[in-house]
Amino acid sequence: MTSIQIQPLDVKAAEAAAKYIDTLTKPQGSLGRLEELAINLAGITQEIFPTVTPPGVLVFAADHGVVEEGVSAFPKSVTAQMALNFLEGGAAINVFSKQIGAQFQLVDIGIATTVQHSELSCRKVRMGTRNFCNEHAMTRNEVEQAIEIGINEATSLINKGIKCLIVGEMGIGNTTSSTALLAALTNHKVEELVGSGTGITSQQLKHKIERIEQALADRQYDVKDPIDILSAFGGLEIAGMVGAMLAAASYRIPIIVDGFICTTAAVFAVQMNELASDYMFASHQSVEPGHRFALSILKKEPLLNLQMRLGEGSGAAIAFPLLHSASLMIKEMATFADAGVANKE
Ligand SMILES: Cc1cc2ncn([C@H]3O[C@H](COP(=O)(O)O)[C@@H](O)[C@H]3O)c2cc1C
Numbered sequence: 001m002t003s004i005q006i007q008p009l010d011v012k013a014a015e016a017a018a019k020y021i022d023t024l025t026k027p028q029g030s031l032g033r034l035e036e037l038a039i040n041l042a043g044i045t046q047e048i049f050p051t052v053t054p055p056g057v058l059v060f061a062a063d064h065g066v067v068e069e070g071v072s073a074f075p076k077s078v079t080a081q082m083a084l085n086f087l088e089g090g091a092a093i094n095v096f097s098k099q100i101g102a103q104f105q106l107v108d109i110g111i112a113t114t115v116q117h118s119e120l121s122c123r124k125v126r127m128g129t130r131n132f133c134n135e136h137a138m139t140r141n142e143v144e145q146a147i148e149i150g151i152n153e154a155t156s157l158i159n160k161g162i163k164c165l166i167v168g169e170m171g172i173g174n175t176t177s178s179t180a181l182l183a184a185l186t187n188h189k190v191e192e193l194v195g196s197g198t199g200i201t202s203q204q205l206k207h208k209i210e211r212i213e214q215a216l217a218d219r220q221y222d223v224k225d226p227i228d229i230l231s232a233f234g235g236l237e238i239a240g241m242v243g244a245m246l247a248a249a250s251y252r253i254p255i256i257v258d259g260f261i262c263t264t265a266a267v268f269a270v271q272m273n274e275l276a277s278d279y280m281f282a283s284h285q286s287v288e289p290g291h292r293f294a295l296s297i298l299k300k301e302p303l304l305n306l307q308m309r310l311g312e313g314s315g316a317a318i319a320f321p322l323l324h325s326a327s328l329m330i331k332e333m334a335t336f337a338d339a340g341v342a343n344k345e
């Protein structure tokens with residue numbers, strides 16, 4: 001697997017941005033977290049006047065063997081059907097991508113059926129993961145392949161000129177996979193992390209908890225080895241997102257992290273290289289209970305709380321205009337000196 005080098009934030013650029021923001025025509029600190037965003041963007045990009053446009057939206061789609069346990073409200077076939085919907089522009093993420101002028105790319109990293117479309121990046125590692133209630137979801141090699149695909153897909157969008165990366169996913173059953181991943185990594189209680197995903201009943205939720213707990217007891221994995229945990233519980237799209245985020249951080253491209261599943265991938269990316277965290281912004285607070293916990297591991301405060309629980313990168317796309325505002329604020333506002341406005345005595 002390609003080794004990824006990530007540099008620390010440029011503290012000098014961040015400090016210069018902070019100082020410059022204090023010369024702009026507004027009371028100091030009055031733009032609140034927007035100022036923090038601009039300062040972070042400067043540290044990430046090494047530019048006092050950072051650019052975040054155009055953004056890129058990279059969505060990884062794959063299936064999960066664990067769906068046969070009855071853990072989702074929807075059948076597995078919806079992953080492929082939604083993939084076609086993404087390719088035809090009909091999904092929520094398509095609408096928001098268009099709204100923000102993003103370059104959109106869907107990657108088939110492991111859908112269980114063949115999907116063909118001229119706009120699709122076909123990078124299937126396998127036809128969905130294995131059912132982790134019976135065996136490891138993936139081999140170590142499959143995880144590494146999926147991470148590598150994520151690195152390559154993000155790199156190719158970055159080479160096309162995107163200045164901010166939004167990562168998303170589609171994979172029926174992936175809230176089950178994400179819950180197992182976080183519980184395995186942290187030993188946190190499944191019942192405190194688990195949620196109803198696409199909308200299962202309370203009866204099905206009990207069953208979901210029971211299946212995850214049993215799998216955690218049955219599978220053997222090294223808690224200190226994120227690739228081993230990913231290979232135990234999946235999924236291919238989660239590993240793809242890990243790779244994409246590591247690549248973006250290595251190119252000093254800001255990353256907007258989406259909801260529960262994407263944040264779980266972010267946690268695993270940070271396990272692999274802790275500097276990756278400095279390049280990430282948390283977009284929104286998902287309704288899925290494990291999301292707050294995942295964000296707390298990253299020590300990130302979400303920008304929005306819209307009671308969303310969709311995934312696809314939708315929350316991250318909705319948060320993008322805030323980063324854009326932060327970058328325009330520092331680029332375009334007048335200073336007290338330029339505008340002839342009297343500063344605080
Ligand atoms: C039509 C449809 C569109 C979606 N877009 C994202 N998800 C989201 O729901 C799935 C995870 O929930 P669970 O673990 O309960 O299956 C993922 O595909 C996620 O991206 C969708 C789900 C559905 C049904």
Ligand SMILES: O=C(O)c1cccnc1
Nearest residue numbers: 259260261286309310311
């Ligand atoms: O927060 C998410 O990303 C999420 C929640 C439920 C279902 N799919 C995704």
